[in-house]
Structures are given as structure tokens and as C-alpha cells.
Amino acid sequence: MSITAATKVFGIIGDPVGHSLSPIMHNAWIADHGLDAVYVALPLKSDDPTAAIRAMKGLGFSGLNVTVPHKEAAAAAADRSEGAVANVLRWEEDGSVSAFNTDGAGFLDALSETAPDWRGRVQRVLMLGAGGAAQAIGQALSPHVVTIHFANRTAARAETAASAIRNGRVLRWDDLERGFGAADLVVQTTTLSMDGQPEQVWPLDYCRPTVIAADIVYRPLETEFLRAARARGLLGMDGLGMLIHQGARAFDLWFGIKPDTAKARERLIAALK
Ligand code: ATR
Numbered sequence: 001m002s003i004t005a006a007t008k009v010f011g012i013i014g015d016p017v018g019h020s021l022s023p024i025m026h027n028a029w030i031a032d033h034g035l036d037a038v039y040v041a042l043p044l045k046s047d048d049p050t051a052a053i054r055a056m057k058g059l060g061f062s063g064l065n066v067t068v069p070h071k072e073a074a075a076a077a078a079d080r081s082e083g084a085v086a087n088v089l090r091w092e093e094d095g096s097v098s099a100f101n102t103d104g105a106g107f108l109d110a111l112s113e114t115a116p117d118w119r120g121r122v123q124r125v126l127m128l129g130a131g132g133a134a135q136a137i138g139q140a141l142s143p144h145v146v147t148i149h150f151a152n153r154t155a156a157r158a159e160t161a162a163s164a165i166r167n168g169r170v171l172r173w174d175d176l177e178r179g180f181g182a183a184d185l186v187v188q189t190t191t192l193s194m195d196g197q198p199e200q201v202w203p204l205d206y207c208r209p210t211v212i213a214a215d216i217v218y219r220p221l222e223t224e225f226l227r228a229a230r231a232r233g234l235l236g237m238d239g240l241g242m243l244i245h246q247g248a249r250a251f252d253l254w255f256g257i258k259p260d261t262a263k264a265r266e267r268l269i270a271a272l273k
Pocket of ligand 1: 068133
């Protein structure tokens with residue numbers, strides 16, 4: 001479909017967004033459904049991102065994904081928001097802006113795909129890291145599990161994340177063996193898994209054989225954490241699932257369509273090669 005004055009514009013704002021897979025994922029879904037829309041990557045460097053996002057209102061955007069470091073600004077810029085941190089914005093017919101967060105639910109969707117029996121099986125969660133992603137996942141998991149222990153290099157952030165949820169706890173970063181030994185689900189949210197980071201040795205030998213090991217990093221697709229977990233026979237979950245499912249939920253919010261997540265996975269794996 002060619003781009004005209006009527007084409008609806010969607011995009012992702014963040015800094016950086018140059019390597020985002022969201023344009024590939026959303027433009028392919030737009031094409032699958034023959035929609036007159038386009039999805040672009042918009043690097044937003046601003047001292048006042050809330051004002052910058054409010055100004056986008058006048059530019060005719062229909063919807064945006066928001067990534068680091070603008071998720072708080074997006075929630076603040078909206079006329080209504082589900083919470084203080086948003087990864088999806090939608091412009092309504094009346095010109096107002098609604099903000100949503102699909103990160104946590106996207107993680108649960110991915111977990112259900114990997115381990116359909118996780119509810120009941122997962123009672124104790126160990127969260128490695130306490131950044132924005134860890135907090136969103138912790139909040140989504142909280143009603144379904146007994147405890148969530150946050151272990152973070154900077155203890156103060158673990159305390160903040162843990163105190164935000166009813167069953168949040170703090171585990172000392174130098175006490176990971178104990179945390180791995182007690183967990184039914186370990187979620188790796190730190191940047192230590194990313195390409196180019198120094199190698200981290202995780203105490204996976206302490207895990208029970210039924211543990212689910214999830215990494216939210218997808219570059220590389222098989223992180224050292226996942227490789228080591230799978231080498232010990234544990235069930236592993238890579239970071240693409242959360243990316244795809246948070247995106248599918250955003251697509252549904254914008255278009256009222258549930259897109260094909262399996263097809264997205266094939267496309268993104270090809271794009272990562
Ligand atoms: P996001 O919001 O996407 O989760 P973030 O807020 O930058 O991203 O979080 C990155 C996480 O990786 C944090 O938990 C960070 O720990 P700190 O809070 O102590 O910074 C963690 N992290 C990054 N580099 C690390 C390192 N070398 N060792 C341990 N943890 C690290």
C-alpha cells in the first residue's frame with residue numbers, strides 16, 4: 001500500500017531506538033492486515049520529554065510505543081494512564097491521549113506460551129535486576145505467586161521495587177546462590193546478558209530441575225544465562241516472547257486486531273541473524 005496524506009502514522013520513541021525491532025514487527029503486521037498505516041522509529045532526545053510528547057499531539061500521530069528512558073514522561077504526558085509508567089500511547093478520536101503498559105502482560109503471555117502450566121508451578125520468583133522492566137514484570141506476576149525476591153547490584157533499587165508490591169522481598173546481590181536454590185522462576189532483566197558485556201557466571205547449579213529460566217534480553221537470542229540453564233536441562237525462555245507479546249497487545253489497542261505472534265517470531269529471528 002502506498003503512503004498518502006491519509007496514512008496513519010505510528011512509531012516508537014526512545015533513546016536510542018536505532019536498533020529497535022518494533023518497526024519490522026509492526027509494519028509486517030500492518031501489511032498482513034492491509035492497513036493504511038506506517039510505523040517508524042523516532043529517536044527522542046529532549047530535556048523535557050513530557051512536553052515533547054505533548055507536542056506530538058499536534059503532529060497527527062495515531063499511536064506510539066515508548067521505550068527507555070521516556071516511559072514515565074509518556075504516562076505524565078497522557079490525559080489518562082493506567083499507571084505511572086507507560087509503553088503505549090493511543091490518540092483518541094477527540095484528540096486526547098491514553099497511556100497503557102503492556103510490558104508486564106506481554107511477559108505473562110510469553111511465559112504462558114513457554115510453560116502453559118506456570119500458574120501453580122511458580123510460587124517463588126527470583127528477579128535479577130530492579131529496573132523498569134523488572135518492576136513491570138514483578139507487578140504482573142505478583143498476584144499469581146507467593147513471593148518475588150529482587151536481587152540487584154544497587155540494593156536501594158531492589159528495595160524500591162520490592163516495596164511496590166505486596167509480596168516483594170529483597171535478596172542480597174551476594175546471596176544469589178540461596179535465591180537460585182529457592183526459586184521456581186528466575187527472570188534475568190539486567191543488561192549483563194547483552195552482547196558486549198563481561199561474562200557473568202550465574203549459580204544455576206543451585207537450581208531445582210523444575211525451574212523456569214527466563215531472560216528478557218534478545219540480543220543475543222540465546223544469552224549466556226539461557227545457554228547455561230538449558231545445558232543443565234532447565235526450561236528456558238528467551239526475550240523475544242515478551243517483545244512480541246507487548247507489541248501484539250499494543251497493536252490490538254491501536255487497531256482492535258490480535259496479530260499473528262508466531263509469524264512475528266519467525267520474522268524477528270530472521271532479522272536478528
Ligand atoms: P530497564 O529499565 O530496561 O530494566 P535499567 O533500569 O537500566 O533498564 O536496568 C538495568 C539493570 O541491569 C539494573 O538492574 C542494573 O543494576 P543497577 O540498578 O545496580 O544499575 C543492572 N546492571 C547493569 N549493569 C550491571 C552490572 N555490571 N552488574 C550487575 N547489574 C548490572
